[in-house]
Amino acid sequence: MLLKFAVTNTRKMDLKNSSILITGGTSGIGLGLVKQLIKEGATVIVTGRKLDALNETKKQFPGVHVFQSDVSNPGDIEDLYQNVTTKFPDLNIIINNAGLMRLIDLQDPSLDLENINREVATNLTGTIQMVHRFLPHLITKKSAAIVNVSSGIAFMPYSAAPIYSATKAGVRAYTQALRLQLGNTSVRVFEMIPPGVNTNLQNDWIRKPNPGMMMSVDKMVKVAIDGLKKDKKELKPFLIKILRLASRIFPGMLLRFGHREFIAIEKMKKIKQ
Numbered sequence: 001m002l003l004k005f006a007v008t009n010t011r012k013m014d015l016k017n018s019s020i021l022i023t024g025g026t027s028g029i030g031l032g033l034v035k036q037l038i039k040e041g042a043t044v045i046v047t048g049r050k051l052d053a054l055n056e057t058k059k060q061f062p063g064v065h066v067f068q069s070d071v072s073n074p075g076d077i078e079d080l081y082q083n084v085t086t087k088f089p090d091l092n093i094i095i096n097n098a099g100l101m102r103l104i105d106l107q108d109p110s111l112d113l114e115n116i117n118r119e120v121a122t123n124l125t126g127t128i129q130m131v132h133r134f135l136p137h138l139i140t141k142k143s144a145a146i147v148n149v150s151s152g153i154a155f156m157p158y159s160a161a162p163i164y165s166a167t168k169a170g171v172r173a174y175t176q177a178l179r180l181q182l183g184n185t186s187v188r189v190f191e192m193i194p195p196g197v198n199t200n201l202q203n204d205w206i207r208k209p210n211p212g213m214m215m216s217v218d219k220m221v222k223v224a225i226d227g228l229k230k231d232k233k234e235l236k237p238f239l240i241k242i243l244r245l246a247s248r249i250f251p252g253m254l255l256r257f258g259h260r261e262f263i264a265i266e267k268m269k270k271i272k273q
Helices: 028-039 051-060 074-087 118-138 162-181 217-229 238-249 251-272
Strands: 019-023 043-048 065-068 091-096 144-149 187-192
Touching: 019 028, 019 118, 028 043, 028 217, 043 051, 051 065, 065 074, 074 118, 091 118, 118 144, 118 162, 144 162, 144 217, 162 187, 187 217, 238 251
Parallel strands: 019 043, 019 091, 043 065, 091 144, 144 187
Antiparallel strands: none
């Protein structure tokens, strides 16, 4: 019995001649991507919810093109699609980087349904909506790519940020399924998997992570861009390989270790009350 396998596009990504849309590109990993992709010679398009942050990004990098848009809003995505594909018909890469991470006590009754769903709407639903709307355009290009940003937390749920953990596991599963479905097209699918990275995601946390255990944005972005050039499906540093292995060998120990942070955070809240 003969088995037929989809033939994938094996040409390496030409970043210099690419037009790249980055969601959440005004800070953190997104802004790091802007900086390094501009150096690669790419045409860079940045989206974000806050106009002030977009203007500051434009001021810092005059060559970028900015559009105000919220990935959790289907209407915003439709407007973004129409505007970007009209002004940049050569768009061939989208990087779904927009993200929200909060420390949440699931027993907190003050969180209404809309509030508790915010990370799902941004991190997971936003990624799926962006891909679904832009895919018909990307699939017409000879060489195109989708980069979805997940997290090392996809391998090890972090009880202090339960909704974020769920969304990143979801992004990973969705990305793997998407890659299989697009295997016979010109669109390559990449997953960027950062470990803990020093970004603005932690600005509002009552308990800050240990800086010594966090990776710098520039290093993480360099890993990602080098991986794109080499056509690596997973754009991850060595630390993620260790975490992935440990999650298979010692899953319970890792969960308990991470849960210590939640316990410490709850104690800090009680002291401040």
